[in-house]
Amino acid sequence: MVSTEDLTKNLFEVILSHLALTCVLLLAIYAAIRWYIRDSYKVDGFNQKHVFITGCDSGFGNLLARQLDGKGFHVIAGCLTEKGATDLSAAASPRLKTLLLNVTDSASIRSAVEFVSREVGKRGLWGLVNNAGRSIPIGPTEWMELGDFTKVLDVNLIGVIDVTLQFLPLVKKAQGRVVNVASILGRLSLIGGGYCLSKWGVEAFSDSLRRDMQHFGIKVSIIEPGFFKTAVTRVDLINADLKRLWTRLPEEVKDSYGSTYFDDYVKTQNFSMGILCSPDISKVTKCMEHALTARFPRTRYGAGWDAKLFWIPLSYFPTFVTDFVINALLPSLKGAGKI
Template identity: 35%
Template sequence: MESWPWPSGGAWLLVAARALLQLLRADLRLGRPLLAALALLAALDWLCQRLLPPLAALVVLAAAGWIALSRLARPQRLPVATRAVLITGCDSGFGKATAKKLDAMGFTVLATVLELDSPGAQELRACCSPRLKLLQMDLTKPADISRVLEFTKVHTASTGLWGLVNNAGHNILVADAELSPVATYRSCMEVNFFGTLEMTKALLPLLRRSSGRIVTVSSPAGDMPFPCLSAYGTSKAAVALLMDSFSCELQPWGVKVSVIQPACFRTEAVKNVDQWEERKRQLLATLPQELLQAYGEDYIEHLNGQFLHSLSQGLPDLSPVVDAITDALLAAKPRHRYYPGHGLGLMYFIHYYLPEGLRRRFLQSFFISPYVPRALRLGQPSHTSAQDPGPNLGSAPTAQ
C-alpha cells in the first residue's frame, strides 16, 4: 500500500512540539523510557502508513504520541514552602532516610525515635538542619503519643501540619502460625496497627485543617500469605484496610491517603542477623514440647536459615521507598498505592491471576522453600536438607 508521509509528518510535528515544551518545563526527562516510547511510535507509524488511510493514520499516531508523552510526564508537584511533616520510626531504615531527604528539601520535619540517644537519632541530629526536631515516642504508650501531639500543635501553629508518615513498625518472629505465640500477634498488632491507628486519629484534626496527607508504610505480606510471616502480615493487612477506610472517609476534607508496599530492602533491622538468631533461640526455648516434637528443631533452623538468606538478597538502596513517600506527600494527585522495588509487579500478577497451588509454590520458592516437619518424616526420607537453603528467587518484605 502506498505510504502517506505528510499525515505522518504532521503527527510527528505535534509529538515533537509537545515533547519540547515538556522538556523546557522540566516535565520530561531524556532517557531510556523516552527513547523506548519514540521507538514504539516509529513502529506504529510504519504500521499505520501501510494499513490505514491517511486521516486515520494521522489520528492514531498523534493520539498514541500524546498518550505516551502524558504517561512519561513527571507528575505535578506542590511546592515545599513551609510544610511540616511528622515521621514515625526514624531510628533507622526508611524513616531515617525519609527524614534526611525531606529535611534537605526544606520541610519542617518532626522525627520520632524510640531513644533520643540511639545511633540513628544521633545521625539525624548531626547531619540535618535545625528545622528537624527529634521526639521520643513509643507507639505502644498513649502518653508518648499525647506528648508528641501537644508538641506538634505548638510547633506547627503557624504553618499547620501537612503530612503524617506512619513508618514505625516491627516484625519480631519468623515461624509458622501454629509455632508463633499469641503474644507475637498481639505485639505486632500493638505497634503496626493500634499504634498507627492511635497516632493517625490523634493528628487527624490538624491534618483535616490543612487538607494534608497521610502516608503509611505497609508490606506485600499484608496482601499475600508469605510463609512464616502470619503475625506480621496480619497486622499489615489490618493497617492497609484501615487506610482504605480513612481514604474514603477523609475525601470530603481534602485529606489524601497513600499506602507504600515496598519490596525487601536491606535496612538496619534486616541486616541485624544476631537479633534474628536470638529470637530463634527464644522460640526454641519457650516452644511447648509437643510442638517441638511435631515440627522438630531442624525445621525451625531451616526456616531461620531461609529467612536470613532472603533478607541478604534485599535491595541496598532505599531511595525508591523514600521517593514514593515524597511523591505521596507532594504530588498534586498522589497514588493510593505505591509499590517501590523490583519484582512486585510479577508477584502481584501471580497472586491475583494464577491458581492457588501455583501462588503457594511461588511464594515458597520466592521466600522460604518447603521443609517437612519431623512428625511427617517418621519412617520417610527427608524431602530436603536443613543445611540446604533451597531455591530462592528474591527476598521477603520485613518490618521497617
C-alpha cells in the first residue's frame, strides 16, 4: 500500500518535471519570436544605396536586378552579353545601369570598378552580389580533363575572388554587404567536375572574408540554392556536354562503364532535373534581397524547400548515410567496372 508521503513525493516530482518542460517550451517560443522580430528589421534609405550584381543576363541575377530596382535601389547590373544588357535595361527603370562584364577577365573587372566608382561617389557601394556562374561540364570525374575543371573554377571561384577583391574598397567605404551565391552542392558533392569544387571554395572564401571584414562593419552572406530552373540546369546543354565528354573517352574506359551506362546516366540526369528543379527562382532572390536589406542579415540562406528540408540536413549526416543516398540517385554499373 502506497503511503500518503510517497504519493505527495511522486506528485511533486510530476509537477516539477512538467514545470521544467513548460519552461523549456516557453523559452523556445520566446527565442523563436525574438529571432523572427529581429530578422524582420530593415535598413533605411534604399534609394540612397547602390548594389552591383554580376551575371544579370538571365536567371537569379536578372530577377534580383529588377526586384531591387523596384524597391528603389540604384542597381548596376553586370551582363556578359550586349543582348542581356539591352533586354534588362528595357525591363527596368531608367535608374538601373548595365555594363558588360566578364568575371574571368581582370581588365574587364577593373573597368567595371571604375564605372561603379563614378556612380557611387563618396557614398561607396552598399551591396556586391557575386551571382555569375556556370555548371557544365559536369559528369563522372574520370570523364574530365584539367581544362574542364578550370572552365568552371575560373568563373565560379576565381571570378568571385577577383571581383570581390577589386570591389572591396568601395564596399568598405559604405560598410556594406557582400552576397556570394554558393549552392547545396557546396555542401554535398553530388556530381564530378568543377562545379562542386567551386561552390565548396565559395563557402570557404566567404567564411574567411566574413571573419576578416566584420571588424570594418561589412557583412558577408552565403546563398545556398537547391535545384532551380535556370540556364545552369538546362538539360539540353548538360546532355550535349555529357555526349562530348563520353565521345572523346578511350574505348577501354567506355568498356569499363558498360554499354548502357551513358544512356542510363543521361536519363537519370534528365529525370532528376525534371523532378527537383523548381521554376520559382524568386525563392532565391528573396534570400538575396534579405541579405541586402535586413539590419541583421543571416550568414547562410538555404533557398528552396529541397535545400532546407533535404539537402542541407543530409549534409550533416555521417558520410556512409550521404553516400548511400547519393549512390541511390545515380545509375549502377550493372556488373561492369572491370577493364
